[in-house]
Amino acid sequence: VTPKWMLNNPVSLVSTEMNTLAKNIMGLIGSGHPTLNRVTSYYFEAEGKKVRPMLVLLLSRALSAIPVEKRNNIKIDFTDFETAPVGKDPLQKFLSSKPVENFSPLQIIHGIQSMNPLTKEASPIPEKQFDDERGILPKQRRLAEIVEMIHTASLLHDDVIDHADTRRGRPSGNVVFTNKMAVLAGDFLLGRATVSISRLKNPEVVELMSSSIANLVEGEFMQLHNVAMDSGNNDLLTEVTPVGKLNLRTHDYKVPVLPPQSTLASETLTREQQQEIINNAFRYYLHKSYLKTASLISKSCRATAILSGAQPNVIESCYNFGKNLGLCFQLVDDMLDFTISAKELGKPAGADLKLGISTAPVLYAWMEDPSLGPLIQRHFNQQGDIQQVLKSVELHNGVDKTKKLAENYRDMALKCLRDVLPESDSRSALEFLTNSILTRRK
């Protein structure tokens, strides 16, 4: 039998929430200044992939299939009222009209979510378990909005840093509104996202999402100033960065310590020494990719599981699902930069080489072709560098090897899902989404 979601696509399971996502975000980012409003809403008006909120919503549903006995009790507080689809007044009326104490928090939330937004009537709280209903908690829906806001803020900044001229098939924010306004709009979005994060009233989730914002900057900095190749001194990055006394798992990859710069291009190195340098550069690249892409995805998956009241092993698997999926996603992104036209991507193509950035396809070519070392180190700033590296990537199948690596991460992501989530249409949709990352063309 064809699963229901397959007839359409995974989005259909969470289409209600996806349809109101942009509208809800607009409600969170209104400011007193009309021009600021135009800049902050600009990227939300275009059709983005919205992978991150979709993951949060589908994962929320998939987690709700775990029986209530196997979860921690979820506390309902005022925040749930604020994020409920019908607002807080009809909700309080609803709650005070029923003997609430007879029901579990999940059943009450079901009542909240089943309220008809037009008539403001709730359907009776069902006797049966919550798990075959929509299964998305108000806080999880808000989390989906927050993740998209953080991501969009980072894109506004990224397009300034990368001197991009297009995004989502339209002129980029920096081009339409100037660098200054794009940066400020990104900051404003982050500020509002932070307000919403704190209103989730869950300290662990606050810390996860805040540290993921910090990680985005760390990843971007690693890319901007490639310590591994520029100076050879990256001692500073070998430590897990503690945030006060709390030490979240922000760094899952050990950043390698490399020999000084001069040895990188040296012809006196043995083959083994060369391979060691390239392997370290690869580890640096993966660590950077975790920080700039996988961290936000994995930590929002982790937060989704925490909000569902999941047990520690489930939380951990959801985190690892997001981490592997995020790395797969970035590898594919770096691959598409070599293979797809700017027109189809809706943003500049071949951008990484022009920006002097070496990604997986180049690093794979370098493994076979040590002569690329000096070009990589000087960020392809001499005439003919880009052509030479493109030829080498082609000759040594850098793109295919990157795809293989992305497939490995995809498989690990799929395993994490199957390890802890019961079979459900939402889990199937998550698997579908995970698989489609490798076939995407934008």
Ligand code: FPP
């Ligand atoms: C896109 O990468 C960019 C990111 C994934 C993160 C960018 C992060 C910052 C600019 C740090 C500032 C962060 C915040 C939260 C304001 P890309 O340039 O490789 O991809 P692209 O092809 O889509 O431009």
Ligand code: MG
């Ligand atoms: Mg960019």
Ligand code: MG
């Ligand atoms: Mg960038």
